[in-house]
Amino acid sequence: MSVSLDLEEQSRRLLTEARTHRPQERERLENQVVEDHLVLARRLARRYRGRGVADDDLEQVARLGLLQAVRRFDVDQGPFIAFAVPTILGELRRYFRDHAWVVRPGRRIQEVQAAATRARDDLRSELAREPTTAEVAVAIGRPVTEVSEADTVSGAYAPRSLDAPTPGGDLSLAQSWGQEDPNLALAEDLATVGPAIRALDERDRHLLRLRFGEDRKQKDIGDELGISQMQVSRRLTAVLARLRDAVDDTPIAS
Template structure:
């Protein structure tokens, strides 16, 4: 019996790099249609890279599916902008993808950071929601989630409302518990929930619906796109614009 040794990751990476460089070189002098096809092949080769980079930013309050889509968008952008002969493709693609991910967090992070209790409850609710939805075959209500997480239903409701104020912290260093700056009840006399509630009330109906789909119904950007019949990229833009409006309003009412 002959056993064939599996190539190590370095060999696979080198093989991928060689294939990609060849495709990129061909794309430089190809007709538009053929060029698009060649660049798409490069993107497919490096989808695992986009996924790995997205995973580095997971666990920060954003759905992984959304992060992976953002990373893929960055990969597509890198393939279109890359110029052969100016360094390796990966060296160009990685910072391009990371830049996309960081901009995504800047556009979609905590507007006003809620009390830590609500942050912790929200994390527990999201995990329990996914588990319960799978087991029950339907969406659990706040009462069921509260019982599973071990808090009152009102706290679950407040955590959902606070989710609409999400805006990411530093993306260059790991989050350290207690290190971030917060606006909380009892700190400078500001009640985060009231502040966010007032701001959301001043949004237009389409903007409020968008926030509900994203943070209360907890739909991914792809799912929202299907719901409102548009593209994932347009949903990302709409969310960024809505968060911008919220920041402006919070500045006025705060």
């Protein structure tokens, strides 16, 4: 990112002069340097667009980083721009790390993601192209699998809405996920028949429990109850008919 030599010289002169003045005059000179580099802050903030943070908020964070760079710059350490750019980018990254997560991943993944972001910025400038995941992994000394895992959490800054349409389709994400639970109908039936079963006497409930709860054969049930298999069948038929009538008479909630 280029900055004119005149602006660099002016910034160094203003900041050198600011160190020798009282607080009020020093603040005025530092603010002038900040104003001179607002375009720089805006350009760096734009790198982080589309991650779930409003553009105005990004620019405010970048301006804060610029102000910190102005106040911490040592005129004997080299060009101001070389100090300001990493300071502003660092402030933007810290903001995302500490405030912008919608779903916060573990600390290890956050650290790898932050390191990968810094490495990509450096490699992008060095290579004049988008670096590969393998190149980023080498740059930060972490396995490719960790970098890939960290890349997947970038969506936690701004996850897609469940109401968003699916690519090439008319369904929303929510409509395209999952399926109807086949047990829902069973749950509804149980909720409906439950009161009718509780209204039966203990003798009939015991009969239902043996047949349907324990899945016993009618002959086994007859042996336990001391009645014939035919009597078991007739009693079951009568009990089920009463339950059916009770369910049919149950009013439907509106």
